[in-house]
Amino acid sequence: MTEPNDHRAPIPRRRRLSVEDYVTGVVEGNRTLLAQAITLVESHSMIHRQIAQEVLKKLLPHTGRSIRIGITGVPGAGKSTFIETFGMLLCNLGHRVAVLAVDPSSSVTRGSILGDKTRMDQLSRDPRAYVRPSPAGATLGGVARKTRETILVCEAAGFDVILVETVGVGQSEVTVRSMVDFFLLLQLTGAGDELQGMKKGVMELADAILINKADGDNKQRALNAQVEFNRILHFLKPATEGWETKAYTCSSLHGEGIKEIWSVIEHFREVTVKQGGFHARRQAQTLDWMHSMIADYLHQSFYHHQQVKNSLPGMEKAVSQGTISVSEAINELINLYENKER
Incomplete structure (x- = not known):
């Protein structure tokens, strides 16, 4: 246990890496920063995702x-x-x-x-x-x-x-x-x-x-x-x-x-x-990626919407019991998501 009069220097906090730190480290082949950049990309944190997108934007030319x-x-x-x-x-x-x-x-x-x-x-x-x-x-x-x-x-x-x-x-x-x-x-x-x-x-x-x-x-x-x-x-x-x-x-x-x-x-x-197929496939894959990311975002946004989350269990129960049709339940949930009046 540290005594009250212990004058040892506190352990310094590790400096938070900037976008430029990540970019420079990756381009220079620094394996530690490469691993950290990938961890950043994989993070579910919204703040990390925003930083990751900035890093990817600057890495794109490479x-x-x-x-x-x-x-x-x-x-x-x-x-x-x-x-x-x-x-x-x-x-x-x-x-x-x-x-x-x-x-x-x-x-x-x-x-x-x-x-x-x-x-x-x-x-x-x-x-x-x-x-x-x-x-x-x-x-x-x-x-x-x-x-x-x-x-x-x-x-x-x-x-x-x-x-x-x-x-x-x-x-x-x-x-x-x-x-x-x-x-x-x-x-x-x-x-x-x-x-x-x-x-x-x-x-x-x-x-x-x-x-x-x-x-x-x-x-x-x-x-x-x-x-x-x-x-x-x-x-x-x-x-x-x-x-x-x-x-x-x-x-x-x-x-x-x-x-x-x-x-x-x-x-x-x-x-x-x-034949031109190599680059055509890359371009098509990039567009597919864009559309899949839009779909993924909308999926996450819909199911994390608070009103949708609150109403979904009841809607599921009503659909399974046959007291409401599937299309009617979908319309109700979408109206909640879009903040429309019922």
Whole structure:
């Protein structure tokens, strides 16, 4: 316990960072300020959100120079091992790699890239790479906004390859597809078995299918799966106009086929930039982002409106009991939201 006559100097308060502090730190590649800027972007605080928007505005001229790659796969496909092997290859080729995640289920399951960060031990310790745990959130809209803005912050920090992993399942694949240039689907061998559980919609999102764990006794099965996937892809509409989606094999454990898939991605960028599709997709994604943010804002604004919050339980009960129609309940709630007289 400190005595009354204790004259030790008080611990100084840490200075609050300014917008310029964040911007300068990110652009100069300061990893501490990069992490703090992303935390600012992820914050639910209105004050933090306002500062974050100022930071993003000033960072915008430094963004857009990366290739954004989405990665998804069935459970057990070896995403963590692939991302580590792929990321280290890219670092050794002179690239700077950021690994992000979209995981709307993390607040419930606690399953996120945080565990993968431990498994990606080599990549997470490499100064040329940055592995960011997924923000926990119950809705895709909130997580998607944070991930999109985190992509911009990482690009401004000089990362020229952004890997966005889907940790959740289902709609998260569509969300990631909407924010990346190239979408990679990782699969396992035994094509006949997993194709039965494979959603056609997920395959239609992919710019390439990569059959992992093609090594040892599994190699021939992987080659058989590759043939089967290519047969099916022949009848599907390509995810990107002017590009033919194909299946490939790799062994993340032994590093086989990893450099080849990077060559495929480089060729994809070359072809789509030349045809104009690369930048057209980026522009369309930005507009989609704007509209989704408007929808997210209106959703939050409506359900946090005090009169709506007070009346909603009663309206729900009345609708469920059939004493009021759905359309009538909606009109009542909207009138409350718009402060109209009943």
